[in-house]
Amino acid sequence: MSTASRGMDLPAEQAWKLPSRGRVGMLSLIIGESALFTIFVVAYIFYIGKSLTGPTPAQVLEVPILGTICLLSSSFTIWRSEHAIEHGRMRAFAGWLAATILLGVIFMAGTAIEWHKLIVQDGLTIRTNLFGTTFYSLVGLHATHVILGLSMLSVVLVLALLDRFPASQSERFAVIALYWHFVDVVWVVVFTVVYVIGR
């Protein structure tokens, strides 16, 4: 029983609406994650050109244009699938979602090929020099987030295909989509720092 409201006949106040806890939680998490990435980015920038031995970024890095296009367009596809689930169009939802996952997977495949080349062909590992250390840490940290996002999206996709993810869950999906957008934005920063400024 609430004693507080007793004895006070409140005038009917305006509708009492608070933001969804999922969104607030995810936004908070994103703020925290941003700080995490900031530190890695700062370390990367600070150590540009400070390696005592080769190889240097200019010698070995190639700009991952395809991967970048895929990842950035996945923001569009996930936005479409958000839109679809909000309007209860479950087939479209699953379709756009699958497209998002596919684009993410292509991006990851691109990273895998790049790393393979760097390690095998150019002999650049995390131990080689400061460039190697900062490069694999920063790109790897981002890739970890992509993988995390992909796993969440895949779970949703499987549920959706099994008809276990009803349109009423659109709010939850919006929260996951928020995370995915964040991962995309981080890539813009990582891309700029690693492949544009740092090369």
Next chain:
Amino acid sequence: MSNLQSDLPMPIHGTLESDKARRSSTALLEWLQSWVVTVDHKRLGILYILYSIFFLLVAGAEAIFIRIQLAIPNNHFLTAEVYNRFFTMHGTTMVFLVGMPILFGFANYVVPLQIGARDMAFPRLNALSFWLTAFGGMLLYFSFLGGGLYGAGNAPDVGWFAYAPLTARTFSPGNATDYWALALIVSGFGTLGTAVNIIATIFSMRCRGMTLMRMPLFTWLYLVVSGLTLVTITPLTAAQFMLLIDRYLGGHFFDTQAGGSALVWVHFFWIFGHPEVYVLVLPAFAIANEIIPVFSRKAIFGYPAMVAASVGIMFVSLGVWAHHMFTVGMTSVTNAFFVLSTMLVGIPTGIKIFNWIATIWGGRVRFQTPMLFCLGFLYQFLIAGLTGIMLSVAPMDWQLHNSYFVIAHFHYVLVGAIVFCIFAGLYYWYPKATGRMMSERLGKWHFWLFVIGFHITFDTMHFLGILGMPRSIYTYQPDRGWNTLNMVVSIGGFIQGIAVLIFAYNFIVSYFRGDVAGDDPWDAWTLEWTTTSPPPVYNFGEEPEVRSRRPLWDLKHPHDTDWEYEG
């Protein structure tokens, strides 16, 4: 003790008996299990608090060992290695296993009750966070056992700041440093989860009518603290990832042989470390914000200014970290910049102190134990802040840095302000959580002994610093003029120890023998005092609705309600 039960429009009944009956009818194991699997914010809050009090005793005992070793010059009570482990573990434990969890414990217990919510926004995340934190603590202390993971564990001995490159494999073989980093990463995730949870709770779970500017200041400060935590703990986690990459994968982040920079670690650590001290002190302010008005019988003075000052402290504190680095050889302009930004923190902090004094002014101060601790806090925090200002004067810091003056400064805040407020908070909310009062008589003994011990210990340390005694030394030469002062410091430490033991005794015994508290023993004004003590699992039978910052004041004074005056 004043009890205004009869003034309340509705009689409030104790629930102690029914609780007891339930417990005796349940097997002990089931009872234990119910605590382990619980997702109830109140139980988790209590777990956090018990966990921290346990580690307060442990880290306090480490402090006692430190003080025995330093009581006389050229002492051989501890070896250099063991001493270094003890001061590292003392600092790390106090900050990460005492300060952080107890403050989040208060948040867990009190915030949902104060905003009229039934639980935190994410109860299961809440449980996960607690167990991560707990696991982190156990991992840290597992290092003491000297074995485990790879066979060569020892407690960390690199200082709580763990400066590179002392932490590199070359200078720190074995796994001690790995325990330090891993334990803090794990408990850091717990902390991050709790911060997210508190923010979501405060934004999304407030009861009807509780607009942001009607939230109790306690809740407001926790919102600020949680926001600050998000951007404070993560840099430490990032830096510790880098440290582990260096140690395990052969990276070079802090490897000065390969062009890496030791200063990068120092910057990263203090980008975490400075805001961290405000993460610790803002909850202490939060507690003071509740207790000082209630025991002065006056509304808090300048509520909007208090909110603004807290937010101001949060932002300014993100830009002052290099005041821990005045001696690393930054340019004079950089030094001057950080002098200014550091001094600016004094302004919002001053506003808070003045508002507290103005709250007391014109009030009717009751000297019960929670208030005594808050008054001690006010004096001590004032002094601590002023010694902080001295340290922020870079040339003075060139002398005082890493001396016992700094140790004195930060214990003045960490003990004199934070631990004092924690004790105040424990005395204040204990009746709510247990349904019983803690003994006032023992509380006064605890207070006076602790104050006396505190001042004997930490006032004296300032002089040691001025006489040139550096920190982190396991022993010192007899001809430096530090002998008597060190003995005095150690004696003070013992007196504090006795006071803390009295507290522990009071804390345990009152649970069984304390006076029955009733719902609202302090005649307070926020929502947690409307429900029973202890509150039912669902907190409130019916969702409360508020119209002002002090819903119980309105209730108790229907003809002189707050909402008519609040701006």
Next chain:
Amino acid sequence: MRKNEGGGSVVWGLSQVRQVGRSAVRPVVRPAFRAWLVLAALSIFPGVAAAESASSIPNMMRPEATPAHQIFSLTLFVLLITGAIFAVVAGLLTVAIIRFRSRNSGTTIEPPQIYGSTQVELAWTVVPVLIVAVLFLTTARIIFAIQDAPKPKNALDVTVVGHQFWWEFRYPALGIVTANELHVPVSPVDHPQPTFLKLLSADVIHSFWVPRLAGKTDLIPNHVNTMWIDPHKPGLYLGQCAQFCGAQHAMMLLRVYVDTPTEYAAWVRNQQKPAAQDPTVAAGRTVFETQACMNCHRIAGTAATGTFGPDLTHLMSRSTIASGATTNTPEHLREWIKDPAHYKDGALMPAMQLSDQQLDQVTAYLATLK
């Protein structure tokens, strides 16, 4: 060992305006204030005042060089301001508590509720802003005066290298390398000869701190720092490493001998000589050269060129060994070589497992390295 000088007055003479190179350094506080400030400071710090007499105390309130002096007078100024803030705020708080204590515990009548006042809030925001402005400007002036002081032509250059857990001092212009005990010439106020220190580290971060001469500056691997001192009075000044640097951080002590010009010249002449070659201790020298000592230590003019440990060329010119862990006597030397952990557990010199005879021989040899 040299007899300590000092024990003089605490108060910095009013007329002393110190010159470093071309930069005239003026006192921070107006002279009229000074005696007053010192009085205030001493009453705030009775412990410090009582301890004044002993000169082995590294007391920062007894400065003997310009940087330390400037910091000292700044300290007095800051103490005055913070002391005043404390007096006012603590005074108000005390008055509030006493005046508004609850006298009648039975009463349930609440005092009048006051929610705040914008004017008052404004007042107690503006006043601290002004105080901060004053403090900051004063501080900035001293930062620039100390940190950016120009280096005069006649300045002595010394390179300080921090090692776990000892100090290496190199005088590049003089070709001298020594350890743990720094010798610098006195720098009288009328014709100053400051010493500029270049600070490096061989391993982890250390910090150079001799409170009576200057504030501390860190020695950081892969990073060069500088600081300067200009001691006004000859004597011995004690300090120690001020950044936790591992097991024996506590025993990384530091001695600065400020020599009169003649003493200093004699010291330099001696240090520039190659190591003594005494045929009576040839056996000890052989031990030294065959038992790996020479992998870590250098003795000029012999095959020993190690750099991991202190240079021992003129070991006996130092009054302590192992960075102040003990005094430099033959018995202590012998014990040290036998078991360094006896004096300094965790020092990076291993116990070399010498026989008693070898120990005697090598100690006898080292004892000739004057």
